[in-house]
Amino acid sequence: MKTLNIIETAYRATLEEQDDPVLWIMHALKGAGAEQGVVLRANAVNYTVKAQGVPPLAIGARRQQQGPRLAEAVSGLIGKGVEVYAVSDDLTERGLQSEELIDGIKMVRKADLPALCGGYDQVWHW
Protein backbone atom coordinates (compact mmCIF):
# COMPACT_ATOMS: atom_id res chain seq x y z
CA MET A 1 0.00 0.00 0.00
CA LYS A 2 1.38 3.41 -0.98
CA THR A 3 0.26 6.46 0.96
CA LEU A 4 0.59 10.12 0.04
CA ASN A 5 0.89 12.29 3.13
CA ILE A 6 -0.07 15.93 2.66
CA ILE A 7 1.40 17.98 5.50
CA GLU A 8 -0.01 21.45 6.02
CA THR A 9 0.44 22.39 9.68
CA ALA A 10 3.81 23.78 10.67
CA TYR A 11 5.62 24.68 13.88
CA ARG A 12 2.94 23.16 16.10
CA ALA A 13 4.60 21.95 19.31
CA THR A 14 7.91 21.57 17.47
CA LEU A 15 9.90 23.12 20.33
CA GLU A 16 8.29 20.93 23.01
CA GLU A 17 8.57 17.82 20.87
CA GLN A 18 12.06 18.69 19.52
CA ASP A 19 10.77 17.69 16.09
CA ASP A 20 7.65 17.98 14.01
CA PRO A 21 5.49 15.03 15.14
CA VAL A 22 4.19 14.42 11.63
CA LEU A 23 7.64 14.45 10.01
CA TRP A 24 8.74 12.21 12.87
CA ILE A 25 6.04 9.67 12.27
CA MET A 26 6.88 9.70 8.55
CA HIS A 27 10.39 8.54 9.52
CA ALA A 28 8.96 5.93 11.88
CA LEU A 29 6.51 4.62 9.28
CA LYS A 30 9.32 4.39 6.71
CA GLY A 31 11.24 2.33 9.23
CA ALA A 32 8.20 0.10 9.60
CA GLY A 33 8.23 -0.59 5.89
CA ALA A 34 5.79 2.01 4.64
CA GLU A 35 5.89 3.07 1.03
CA GLN A 36 4.98 6.72 1.09
CA GLY A 37 5.24 10.12 -0.49
CA VAL A 38 5.09 13.45 1.32
CA VAL A 39 3.70 16.74 0.08
CA LEU A 40 4.52 19.86 2.04
CA ARG A 41 1.95 22.57 1.47
CA ALA A 42 0.69 25.79 3.07
CA ASN A 43 2.93 26.82 5.98
CA ALA A 44 4.68 23.43 5.99
CA VAL A 45 6.56 24.48 2.80
CA ASN A 46 8.69 26.50 5.20
CA TYR A 47 10.16 23.21 6.43
CA THR A 48 12.20 23.16 3.22
CA VAL A 49 14.06 26.35 4.15
CA LYS A 50 17.76 25.74 4.76
CA ALA A 51 18.11 28.68 7.14
CA GLN A 52 15.70 27.34 9.80
CA GLY A 53 17.22 27.23 13.24
CA VAL A 54 16.26 27.42 16.86
CA PRO A 55 17.62 30.15 19.09
CA PRO A 56 18.69 28.80 22.48
CA LEU A 57 15.62 28.13 24.56
CA ALA A 58 15.66 28.20 28.32
CA ILE A 59 12.66 28.23 30.65
CA GLY A 60 14.05 29.17 34.05
CA ALA A 61 17.18 27.11 34.49
CA ARG A 62 15.92 24.35 32.21
CA ARG A 63 17.74 24.69 28.90
CA GLN A 64 16.83 22.83 25.73
CA GLN A 65 19.75 20.77 24.43
CA GLN A 66 18.20 19.21 21.31
CA GLY A 67 16.10 21.77 19.51
CA PRO A 68 14.18 20.66 16.43
CA ARG A 69 16.17 20.42 13.17
CA LEU A 70 13.30 20.48 10.74
CA ALA A 71 15.20 20.98 7.49
CA GLU A 72 17.33 17.96 8.45
CA ALA A 73 14.16 16.01 9.22
CA VAL A 74 12.94 16.68 5.68
CA SER A 75 16.35 15.94 4.14
CA GLY A 76 16.45 12.74 6.16
CA LEU A 77 13.22 11.53 4.59
CA ILE A 78 14.65 12.23 1.15
CA GLY A 79 17.78 10.36 2.14
CA LYS A 80 15.65 7.34 3.05
CA GLY A 81 14.12 7.32 -0.40
CA VAL A 82 10.85 9.08 0.39
CA GLU A 83 9.67 11.35 -2.40
CA VAL A 84 9.13 14.74 -0.82
CA TYR A 85 7.24 17.37 -2.76
CA ALA A 86 6.58 21.04 -1.99
CA VAL A 87 3.70 22.96 -3.54
CA SER A 88 5.40 25.60 -5.64
CA ASP A 89 2.46 28.02 -5.50
CA ASP A 90 2.68 28.03 -1.69
CA LEU A 91 6.45 28.66 -1.76
CA THR A 92 5.94 31.61 -4.10
CA GLU A 93 3.15 33.03 -1.95
CA ARG A 94 5.50 32.94 1.00
CA GLY A 95 8.29 34.71 -0.87
CA LEU A 96 10.59 31.70 -1.01
CA GLN A 97 13.15 31.23 -3.79
CA SER A 98 14.61 27.91 -4.83
CA GLU A 99 18.16 28.76 -3.67
CA GLU A 100 16.85 29.07 -0.11
CA LEU A 101 15.60 25.51 -0.04
CA ILE A 102 17.23 22.20 0.84
CA ASP A 103 18.27 19.88 -1.99
CA GLY A 104 16.13 17.08 -3.30
CA ILE A 105 12.69 18.65 -2.96
CA LYS A 106 10.43 17.92 -5.93
CA MET A 107 8.17 20.77 -6.94
CA VAL A 108 4.50 20.22 -7.62
CA ARG A 109 2.03 22.86 -8.70
CA LYS A 110 -1.27 23.10 -6.88
CA ALA A 111 -3.00 22.23 -10.15
CA ASP A 112 -1.03 18.97 -10.39
CA LEU A 113 -1.94 17.66 -6.93
CA PRO A 114 -4.94 15.67 -8.19
CA ALA A 115 -2.73 13.72 -10.56
CA LEU A 116 -0.24 13.10 -7.76
CA CYS A 117 -3.03 11.81 -5.50
CA GLY A 118 -3.98 9.37 -8.21
CA GLY A 119 -0.65 7.59 -7.90
CA TYR A 120 -1.22 6.46 -4.33
CA ASP A 121 -3.60 3.99 -2.70
CA GLN A 122 -4.51 6.31 0.16
CA VAL A 123 -4.05 10.02 0.76
CA TRP A 124 -3.62 11.14 4.37
CA HIS A 125 -3.92 14.83 5.24
CA TRP A 126 -2.01 16.12 8.28
Next chain:
Amino acid sequence: MTDYLMIESRDPFDSGDVANFLVLAEGLSKAGNRVTLFLVQNGVLPARHGVRSAQLAALAGNGVEVLADSFSLQERGISANRLLPGVKAAPLETVVDRLAGGCKALWH
Protein backbone atom coordinates in the same frame (compact mmCIF):
# COMPACT_ATOMS: atom_id res chain seq x y z
CA MET B 1 -12.55 6.55 -11.66
CA THR B 2 -11.70 6.79 -7.98
CA ASP B 3 -14.00 7.82 -5.15
CA TYR B 4 -12.70 10.56 -2.89
CA LEU B 5 -14.24 11.63 0.40
CA MET B 6 -12.95 15.02 1.47
CA ILE B 7 -14.01 15.99 4.96
CA GLU B 8 -13.78 19.70 5.70
CA SER B 9 -14.00 20.50 9.38
CA ARG B 10 -12.71 24.09 9.20
CA ASP B 11 -14.26 27.23 7.84
CA PRO B 12 -12.87 29.97 5.60
CA PHE B 13 -13.39 32.59 8.30
CA ASP B 14 -10.92 30.76 10.51
CA SER B 15 -8.50 29.24 8.06
CA GLY B 16 -7.08 30.39 4.74
CA ASP B 17 -6.18 26.77 3.98
CA VAL B 18 -9.82 25.82 3.43
CA ALA B 19 -9.72 27.45 -0.01
CA ASN B 20 -6.86 25.21 -1.11
CA PHE B 21 -8.67 22.10 0.12
CA LEU B 22 -11.70 23.07 -1.95
CA VAL B 23 -9.44 23.71 -4.96
CA LEU B 24 -8.08 20.18 -4.53
CA ALA B 25 -11.64 18.84 -4.42
CA GLU B 26 -12.45 20.66 -7.63
CA GLY B 27 -9.27 19.45 -9.31
CA LEU B 28 -9.94 15.84 -8.36
CA SER B 29 -13.46 16.13 -9.74
CA LYS B 30 -12.28 17.69 -12.99
CA ALA B 31 -9.76 14.87 -13.32
CA GLY B 32 -12.68 12.47 -13.58
CA ASN B 33 -12.92 11.23 -10.01
CA ARG B 34 -16.12 11.03 -8.00
CA VAL B 35 -15.68 13.52 -5.18
CA THR B 36 -17.81 14.03 -2.10
CA LEU B 37 -17.07 17.03 0.10
CA PHE B 38 -18.48 16.37 3.57
CA LEU B 39 -18.69 19.44 5.79
CA VAL B 40 -18.56 18.91 9.53
CA GLN B 41 -18.06 21.05 12.65
CA ASN B 42 -17.42 24.68 11.69
CA GLY B 43 -16.95 23.49 8.13
CA VAL B 44 -20.73 23.77 7.75
CA LEU B 45 -20.73 27.54 8.42
CA PRO B 46 -20.20 28.66 4.80
CA ALA B 47 -23.04 26.33 3.74
CA ARG B 48 -25.36 29.07 4.99
CA HIS B 49 -25.15 31.73 2.31
CA GLY B 50 -22.73 34.45 3.30
CA VAL B 51 -19.72 36.42 2.12
CA ARG B 52 -17.38 33.37 2.07
CA SER B 53 -19.77 30.90 0.44
CA ALA B 54 -18.95 31.48 -3.22
CA GLN B 55 -16.30 28.80 -3.59
CA LEU B 56 -18.50 26.20 -1.93
CA ALA B 57 -21.46 27.18 -4.08
CA ALA B 58 -19.32 26.82 -7.21
CA LEU B 59 -18.18 23.35 -6.17
CA ALA B 60 -21.74 22.23 -5.56
CA GLY B 61 -22.65 23.45 -9.01
CA ASN B 62 -19.66 21.79 -10.69
CA GLY B 63 -20.06 18.09 -10.09
CA VAL B 64 -18.85 17.75 -6.51
CA GLU B 65 -21.37 16.22 -4.13
CA VAL B 66 -21.46 18.60 -1.15
CA LEU B 67 -22.96 17.25 2.04
CA ALA B 68 -23.20 18.88 5.46
CA ASP B 69 -23.35 16.97 8.74
CA SER B 70 -26.89 17.29 10.10
CA PHE B 71 -25.64 17.30 13.69
CA SER B 72 -23.20 20.17 13.02
CA LEU B 73 -25.91 22.12 11.17
CA GLN B 74 -28.32 21.72 14.06
CA GLU B 75 -25.65 22.77 16.58
CA ARG B 76 -25.19 26.00 14.63
CA GLY B 77 -28.88 26.68 13.93
CA ILE B 78 -28.57 26.26 10.18
CA SER B 79 -31.87 24.98 8.86
CA ALA B 80 -32.23 23.17 5.55
CA ASN B 81 -33.86 26.16 3.88
CA ARG B 82 -30.76 28.29 4.58
CA LEU B 83 -28.37 25.93 2.81
CA LEU B 84 -26.70 26.95 -0.42
CA PRO B 85 -28.28 25.41 -3.52
CA GLY B 86 -26.72 22.02 -4.13
CA VAL B 87 -25.63 21.46 -0.51
CA LYS B 88 -27.54 18.70 1.25
CA ALA B 89 -27.75 17.80 4.91
CA ALA B 90 -26.55 14.26 5.60
CA PRO B 91 -25.92 12.09 8.64
CA LEU B 92 -22.37 11.34 9.75
CA GLU B 93 -23.13 7.71 8.91
CA THR B 94 -22.44 8.75 5.33
CA VAL B 95 -18.75 9.13 6.20
CA VAL B 96 -18.59 5.63 7.64
CA ASP B 97 -20.45 4.30 4.59
CA ARG B 98 -17.88 5.84 2.26
CA LEU B 99 -14.92 4.71 4.37
CA ALA B 100 -16.32 1.19 4.37
CA GLY B 101 -16.67 1.47 0.61
CA GLY B 102 -12.93 2.04 0.25
CA CYS B 103 -12.81 5.64 -0.96
CA LYS B 104 -9.66 7.71 -0.58
CA ALA B 105 -10.48 9.77 2.52
CA LEU B 106 -8.89 13.06 3.47
CA TRP B 107 -9.75 15.01 6.62
CA HIS B 108 -9.02 18.72 6.72
Next chain:
Amino acid sequence: MKDKKTLTFMLMDAPFENARTTTAMRLIDIAARRGYDINVFAYEGAVYLPFAAQKQHANAVHGHDVVQEDHPLPREWVEAVVQEAAKNGGRVDWVNCGLCVDERGAVDTVAGVRRGSPADFWKMATSSDNTLVIATK
Protein backbone atom coordinates in the same frame (compact mmCIF):
# COMPACT_ATOMS: atom_id res chain seq x y z
CA MET C 1 -26.38 -5.39 9.63
CA LYS C 2 -23.84 -3.98 7.20
CA ASP C 3 -21.08 -6.28 5.94
CA LYS C 4 -18.26 -6.41 8.48
CA LYS C 5 -15.43 -4.04 7.75
CA THR C 6 -12.20 -3.06 9.44
CA LEU C 7 -11.51 0.64 9.80
CA THR C 8 -8.48 2.40 11.26
CA PHE C 9 -8.56 5.86 12.79
CA MET C 10 -5.47 7.93 13.62
CA LEU C 11 -6.27 10.54 16.28
CA MET C 12 -4.03 13.31 17.59
CA ASP C 13 -6.12 15.70 19.66
CA ALA C 14 -6.10 15.83 23.43
CA PRO C 15 -9.55 15.75 25.02
CA PHE C 16 -11.47 18.93 25.74
CA GLU C 17 -9.53 20.99 23.20
CA ASN C 18 -11.25 20.60 19.87
CA ALA C 19 -14.46 19.46 18.19
CA ARG C 20 -12.42 16.87 16.27
CA THR C 21 -12.44 14.63 19.34
CA THR C 22 -16.23 14.41 19.49
CA THR C 23 -16.57 13.89 15.75
CA ALA C 24 -13.97 11.14 15.86
CA MET C 25 -15.80 9.39 18.69
CA ARG C 26 -19.09 9.75 16.77
CA LEU C 27 -17.49 8.03 13.77
CA ILE C 28 -16.03 5.26 15.92
CA ASP C 29 -19.40 4.83 17.63
CA ILE C 30 -21.16 4.44 14.28
CA ALA C 31 -18.63 1.80 13.24
CA ALA C 32 -19.01 0.06 16.62
CA ARG C 33 -22.79 -0.09 16.29
CA ARG C 34 -22.26 -1.80 12.93
CA GLY C 35 -20.04 -4.40 14.58
CA TYR C 36 -16.99 -3.40 12.60
CA ASP C 37 -13.47 -4.15 13.74
CA ILE C 38 -12.02 -0.79 14.63
CA ASN C 39 -8.38 0.15 15.12
CA VAL C 40 -7.53 3.39 16.85
CA PHE C 41 -3.98 4.71 16.94
CA ALA C 42 -3.86 7.51 19.47
CA TYR C 43 -0.92 9.79 18.77
CA GLU C 44 0.23 12.91 20.58
CA GLY C 45 -2.44 14.39 22.88
CA ALA C 46 -4.98 11.74 21.93
CA VAL C 47 -3.25 9.34 24.34
CA TYR C 48 -5.14 11.25 27.03
CA LEU C 49 -8.52 10.15 25.66
CA PRO C 50 -8.53 6.90 27.68
CA PHE C 51 -6.72 8.42 30.68
CA ALA C 52 -8.07 6.71 33.78
CA ALA C 53 -7.79 9.67 36.16
CA GLN C 54 -10.35 11.85 34.34
CA LYS C 55 -12.99 12.93 36.84
CA GLN C 56 -16.39 14.56 36.62
CA HIS C 57 -17.01 17.90 38.33
CA ALA C 58 -19.89 20.06 39.45
CA ASN C 59 -20.66 23.21 37.52
CA ALA C 60 -21.60 26.28 39.52
CA VAL C 61 -22.12 28.37 36.38
CA HIS C 62 -24.72 25.85 35.24
CA GLY C 63 -26.07 25.52 38.79
CA HIS C 64 -25.41 21.77 38.72
CA ASP C 65 -23.83 19.44 41.22
CA VAL C 66 -21.67 16.58 39.97
CA VAL C 67 -24.60 14.27 39.44
CA GLN C 68 -26.74 16.87 37.69
CA GLU C 69 -23.95 18.01 35.38
CA ASP C 70 -23.21 14.39 34.46
CA HIS C 71 -20.16 15.47 32.47
CA PRO C 72 -19.31 12.80 29.90
CA LEU C 73 -15.65 11.90 30.04
CA PRO C 74 -13.63 10.78 27.02
CA ARG C 75 -12.46 7.71 28.95
CA GLU C 76 -16.12 6.71 29.32
CA TRP C 77 -16.59 7.13 25.60
CA VAL C 78 -13.58 4.90 24.94
CA GLU C 79 -15.00 2.23 27.23
CA ALA C 80 -18.42 2.65 25.66
CA VAL C 81 -17.25 2.07 22.08
CA VAL C 82 -15.23 -0.95 23.16
CA GLN C 83 -18.38 -2.40 24.70
CA GLU C 84 -20.60 -1.37 21.81
CA ALA C 85 -18.36 -3.01 19.23
CA ALA C 86 -18.18 -6.23 21.26
CA LYS C 87 -21.95 -6.24 21.70
CA ASN C 88 -22.34 -6.15 17.93
CA GLY C 89 -19.73 -8.75 17.04
CA GLY C 90 -16.83 -6.41 16.42
CA ARG C 91 -13.85 -5.22 18.42
CA VAL C 92 -11.88 -2.09 19.15
CA ASP C 93 -8.09 -2.29 19.24
CA TRP C 94 -7.02 1.00 20.86
CA VAL C 95 -3.29 1.64 20.78
CA ASN C 96 -1.69 4.57 22.57
CA CYS C 97 1.62 5.69 21.06
CA GLY C 98 4.14 4.75 23.74
CA LEU C 99 6.51 7.70 23.43
CA CYS C 100 3.55 10.08 23.50
CA VAL C 101 2.34 8.32 26.67
CA ASP C 102 5.75 8.65 28.30
CA GLU C 103 6.25 12.35 27.66
CA ARG C 104 2.75 13.13 28.88
CA GLY C 105 2.67 10.74 31.82
CA ALA C 106 -0.56 9.28 30.47
CA VAL C 107 0.26 5.78 31.62
CA ASP C 108 -2.92 4.83 33.45
CA THR C 109 -5.71 4.10 31.04
CA VAL C 110 -9.06 2.39 31.13
CA ALA C 111 -9.15 -1.29 30.24
CA GLY C 112 -8.83 -2.30 26.63
CA VAL C 113 -6.04 0.10 25.71
CA ARG C 114 -2.55 -1.08 24.85
CA ARG C 115 0.75 0.67 24.32
CA GLY C 116 2.29 0.62 20.88
CA SER C 117 4.30 2.41 18.24
CA PRO C 118 3.96 3.77 14.70
CA ALA C 119 4.74 0.24 13.47
CA ASP C 120 1.38 -0.77 14.96
CA PHE C 121 -0.32 2.03 13.05
CA TRP C 122 1.24 0.83 9.81
CA LYS C 123 0.12 -2.76 10.52
CA MET C 124 -3.39 -1.50 11.30
CA ALA C 125 -3.56 0.61 8.16
CA THR C 126 -2.34 -2.14 5.86
CA SER C 127 -4.79 -4.67 7.25
CA SER C 128 -7.86 -2.39 7.17
CA ASP C 129 -10.46 -1.65 4.55
CA ASN C 130 -9.69 2.01 5.06
CA THR C 131 -7.87 4.49 7.28
CA LEU C 132 -8.87 8.00 8.29
CA VAL C 133 -6.20 10.30 9.68
CA ILE C 134 -7.72 13.08 11.81
CA ALA C 135 -4.71 15.28 12.42
CA THR C 136 -4.51 18.09 14.90
CA LYS C 137 -3.88 21.68 13.95
